[in-house]
Amino acid sequence: MQFKKALSLKKTLLGMACFAMLGASFAHADYPRRDVRVIVPAAAGGGTDAIVRKITNIAEDDFPASMYVENVSGGMTATGLLQLMNARPDGHTIAAITYDSIITIPWKQMLPGFTMDKMRMIARITQEADAITVAADAPYQNLDDLIAAAKKAPGSIRFGIQNMGARTHLTLLQLQDLTGAEFKIVSYDNSAATQKEALLNGEVDAVVTSLGDLAPLIESGQARGLVEFSDTQNEGFPNVPPVTASNPDIDLQMGSFITLVAPARTPDEVIEKLEATYHAAYDSDEFQQWLKKIGVTPAWLGSDEVTQWSKTTQKQLFSTMDELVEKGVLER
Incomplete structure (x- = not known):
């Protein structure tokens, strides 16, 4: 009797497991079942916001559901990142994260665990070097x-x-450390x-931020890009030299990136669909020409x-930041 009960229970559990697997398979096949929310963990009006909205609008044309961008700013992207982590891993909530989500937040341990x-990771869309921009006059x-002006009157130039x-603070600290300036x-919110x-x-x-962030000001003649912390010339801003050309003695290359992510445990099939959808939008002539116009590197x-690139980048920058802490230049 006990053997029959155990056998019956085993069959029941096996049946439930098969049903759950079958249900999950159907769920993935039916994706998306509703609108997809795309979190931008920064205020509206910045470069990240503009880029994510542009590529998402293009991606939506070939997606069987609406895709809408929502700004969730605060805590160096931590607020938006927390919402992503708490979302259901079904592909209906994704986020576009930047440098701070991969580097600053885990290094400073701003979100325990x-x-x-x-x-x-779904895909990386862009890389943007940090740059120094000044007013037109x-x-x-x-x-x-x-650098000469900063050395002549320490603390007189407001950044x-x-x-x-x-990230932008780290860039400036490294510049000071390398030049003695x-x-x-002056710190502002994450925007x-x-x-x-x-x-x-x-x-x-x-x-200090990317040239793409300030493209409207530069294009209108209200501001000038002075230098970009890169080793290649930005085609969108031909008058702004890379630091390797401006001053080869300053070995500093820093910047951000935009990466699309989903909650952990999001099924492979969903990740693959989102990756393919955004890749098609990325490859479109409309998006590529628009990036070139605003001076952002695809x-x-x-x-x-x-996924591998993020792990390598995180390891390298953690090492750099730890060294600056040891020198007393940066505080954790």
């Missing part, structure tokens, strides 16, 4: 002018960055929009490649 294992014509301890650092306002109204003399990596 957070690692990259809490999300699945600024007296500095190149990086050497700026706008996005959050203390974030001393700037007055290039506030940096734009500060530069225009004279609150700061220069800002840099596609698929799911597997971007």
Whole structure:
């Protein structure tokens, strides 16, 4: 009797497991079943917001459901990242993360227990080098002018960055460390929009962020890109030299990127569908020409490649930041 009961229970459990697997298979096949929410963990109006909206609008044309972008700013992208982690892993909530989500937040341990294992990479879309931008009437014509002025009057040049301890802060700290210059650092929230306002109204003399973030100001003649922390010339901004051309003695290449991610445990089939959808949008002439116009470098990596790239990048930058802590230049 007990053997029959055990056998019956085993068959019941096996049947339930098969039903669950079959149900999951149908669920994946039916994806998407509703609109897809795309979280941008930054305020509206910045470069990341514009790029994600552009590629998502194109992707939506070939997607069997609506895709809408929602800005969730705060905490160096931590607020938006937390919402992603708490979302159901069914592909109906994804996010576009940047440098801070992969580097700053885990290094500073801003979200206890957070690692990259809490999300699945879909693809990397762009890479953007950090750059120094000044007002159009600024007296500095190149990086050497700026460094010389900062050395002559330490603390007199006001630099706008996005959050203390974030990427743009690290870029500026490294520049100070490499050149011996001393700037007055002014921190704004995690948005290039506030940096734009500060530069225009004279609150700061220069800002550090990507050229793409400030493209409208540069194109309108209200601001000038001074240097880009890259080793290649940006075709969208031919008048802004890479640091290797401006001053070869300054070995500093830093910047951000935009990577699409989903919650951990999102099924492979869903990741593959999202990757294919966004890849087609990325390859479109409309998106490629638009990126060139705003001076942003297209840099596609698929799911597997971007996962490995993110781990390598994180390891390298953690090492750099730890060294700056030891020197007393950066605080954890």
